[in-house]
Amino acid sequence: MHQSLIMDDKTRSIISLILFLLLTIPARAQRTTTETPTTKFIFRGFNGSESDIRTQGAAMIKPDGLLRLTDRNQNVVGTAFYNKPVRLLDTNNTSSTNNTVRSFSTSFVFVIIPSSSSNGGFGFTFALSPTPYRPGADPEQFLGLLNKDNDGNSTNHVFAVEFDTVQGFKDGADSSGNHIGLNFNSLKSAYQEPVVYYDNDGPNRKEDFRLQSGEPIRAHLDYDGPTQTLNFTVYPAKSRSRPIRPLISQLPVPNLSQIVQEEMYVGFTAATGRESSAHYVMGWSFSSGGDRPIADTLELSELPPAPPNKAKKGGYNSQVIALIVALSGVTVILLALLFFFSMYKKRLQQGEILEDWEINHPHRLRYKDLFAATDGFSEDRIIGTGGFGTVFRGNIASSPSNQIAVKKITPNSMQGVREFIAEIESLGRLRHKNLVNLQGWCKHKNDLLLIYDYIPNGSLDSLLYSVPRRSGAVLSWNVRFQIAKGIASGLLYLHEEWEQIVIHRDVKPSNVLIESDMNPRLGDFGLARLYERGSQSNTTVVVGTIGYMAPELARNGKSSSASDVFAFGVLLLEIVSGRRPTDSGTFFLADWVMELHASNEIIRAVDPRLGSGYDEREAKLALGMGLLCCHQRPASRPSMRMVLRYMNGDEDVPQIDDNWGYSDSSSRSEIGSKFEGYVSSDRASGSVASFSVTRISSSSVMSGR
Known part of the structure; x- marks a missing residue:
């Protein structure tokens, strides 16, 4: 019995030991698990992560998934921290000096875009903070992390890796603006290195790069708690692999344990100042x-x-810009005064006084520029010859298309001078897609020059007659109809839509230039007249070109918008038929078309070269419209506004009455004799873009203008 009692005591001891172990081991395991929690996250873009990232200030998650810390506005702060605190401190001992910072690792890809190619600032940080916000933090050198009052304070409990793009706060004169720093409770970096990475092709081969390059950059931070070693690596994201050698490797980092509290928040801060950059994080783990x-x-x-x-243009602040503008303004004024004084002195020396028209029309180009643009007015540059001058093609940088047409007025021609002034006064202020654009003028000694846009397809006259003879290429019907409508639109602008009434007085195919897209432009305003609305034209001299001149000009010589409509009507018949308005005197286009109309055969007037490739309805409309515009009585002719309505199909063309026509051929002869000596046929070359004017005696122009 004694033996059994002894065995029972031993058994009880073993059982008690087993129970003790069973109860205490799980408790210790549970406590160990509680004391060593882990945190792990990864953001491959930040869409849908609004609840996981706390943003403040300028920071925000963009719709494209980028985390923007700051934009490029000046003096802004932005912060973005992970929403949950991270347990980073082991507190196994009662003394805080023996606390250990747990191991942690982070990786992120960022982009910094400066405000200009040379200026930007101030940078951003990856930070460990006791709070998910940085209240009271300042912009500029403080990077949205601290301010001037708490900088360096041991109660901050802040650790940051500083990505600085300007010279750092409290950094020495030898500090690089493009650097990485390790900061402990302060913006003054305890460790700092210029931004480089070590090429894996050689362990000591350094490659530098700019943080604010606008390109993605990778950053890796690894802290080993047991050895207190911190390794940091930064390199362009386009590199093939992560460098083996880190940029910063510190062993140990003892003061980190004095900063880190039991729970810390991890995230980013950024700031701008007078210099600014946009800071983005593309991904973070x-x-x-x-x-x-x-x-x-x-x-x-x-x-x-x-x-x-x-990058935004300009990197100067408002004060610098204001100073530059002020100095520039003063300089411009002084230079302008010097220029005008020099010109005035030169005029006095030459005894030349500017006329009123020269003062009122300032688009004057330099003769030496035009001389160079036309290779000294070389014969190889000639693209047309008219009654009062020669047209040259030129190349000049100040022209929108780099190409210009320069019309050189024939010297010692009084009519040429009048035409020169007339074009500047009229065409110089007109702007319409169907009018030739006058770029400027030049008066140099006896040379008078007009500068126009160069129009490569030449004149309508050449496209109707010269080109088909050379190459067989005939204008299609659709192109002809659109050209006619474009000319009508230009004349409507002259007659009704500009501030004054402009009578062109020389509407004909050689004065219509065709652009590369077949858009027509009416040019050559040397015979044009301007007068105020409500007043009457007092011109009494007959000018124009035989075949396009209205019959009333033979009686009173007074041109009007109706006489322009008559010329347009002849031009319209010419476009449809492909025939000139008159020959040696026995054929008149309008009479011929009217005869066909009277015999219900008007469709025979269509250019036979078109074959069946035309719209019969449009052709009849155009021919009827041409006859209506050529009506013998000016009051029976439609306005150009009505012409466009007819051509657009908005209204039907009225019937031509029996009293439309010209009188017999004797009347024609009378008109011809009346004009003889004052008007001649156009002598301009039709193969190229030309700006010719019908020759008229100088005496008639002087008395009529």
Whole structure:
């Protein structure tokens, strides 16, 4: 019995030991698990992460998934922290000096875009903070992390990796503006290195690059708690692999344990100042706890696209800009005064006084520029010859298309001078898509020059007659009809839509130039007259070209918008028929078309070269419209506004009455004799863009203008 009692005591001891172990081991395991929590997250872009990231200030999550810390506005702060605190401190001892910072690792891809190609600032930080916000933090050198009052204060409990793009706060004169720094409770970096990475082709081969390049950049931070070693690496994201050698490697980092509290928040801060940059984070991963935590790798292909690298122009603040503008303004005024004084002195020396028309029309080009643009007015540059001058093609940088047409007025021609002034006064102020644009003028000694847009397709006259003879290429019906409508639109602008009434007085195919897209432009305003609305034209001299001149000009010589309509009517018949308005005197186009109309055969007037490739309805409309515009009585002719309505099909063309026609051929002869000596046929070359004017005696022009 004694033996059994002894065995019972031993059994009870063993049982008690087993129970003790069973109860205490799980408790210790549970406590160990509680004391060593891990944090791990990865953001491959930030769409849908609004609840996981706390943003403040200028920071925001963009619709494209980028985390923007700041835009390029001046003096702004932006912060973005992970929403949950991270347990980073082991407190196994009562003394805070023996606390250990747990191992952690982070990786992120960022982009910094400066305001201009040379200026930007101030940078951003990756930070450990006791709070998810940085209240009271300042912009500029304080990077949205601290301010001038708490900088360096041991109660901050802030650790930051500083990505600085300007010279750092409290940095020495030898500090680089493009650097990485490790900051402990202060913006003064305890460790600092210029931004480089070590090429894996050689362990000591350094490659530098700019943080604010506008290109994606990778950053890796690894802290080993047991050894207190911190390794930091930064390099362009386009590099093939992560450098083996880090940019910063510090062993140990003892003061980190004095900063880190039991729970910390991880995130980013950024700021701008008078200099500014946009700061973006494309992706971010973090891991802490465990033996050697490693943050997950971020693949560029899995991240949102990098923001466009579009730097704002100008990197000066408003005061500098104001000073530059003020100095520039003073300089311009002084130079202008010097220029006008020099010109005035030169005029006095030459005994030349500017006329009124020269003062009122300032688009004057320099003769030497035009001389150079036309290779000294070389014969190889000639593209047309008219009654009062020669047209040259030129190349000049100040022209919108780099090409110009320069009309050189024939010297010692009084009519040429009058035409020169007339074109400047009229065409110089007109702007319409169906009018030739006068770019400027030049008066040099006896040379008078007019500068126009160069129009490569030449004149309508050449496209109707010369080109088909050379190459067989005939204008299609659609092109002809659109050209006619364009000319009508230009005349409507002259007659009704500009501030004054402009009578062209020389509407004909050689004065219509065709652009590359077949848009017509009416030019050659040397015979044009301007007068105020409500007043009457007092011109009494007959000018124009035989075949396009209205019959009333033979009686009173007074041109009007109706006489322009008559010329347009002849031109319209010419476009449809492909025949000139008159020959040696036995054929008149309008009479011929009227005869066909009277015999219900008007469609025979269509250019036979078109074959069946035309719209019969439009052809009949155009021929009827041409006859109506050529009516013998001016009051029976439609306005150009009505012409366009008829051609657009908005209204039907009225019937031509029996009293439309010209009188017999004797009347024609009378008109011809009346004009003889005052008017001749157009002698301009029709193969190229020309700006010719019908020759008229100088005496008639002087008395009529």
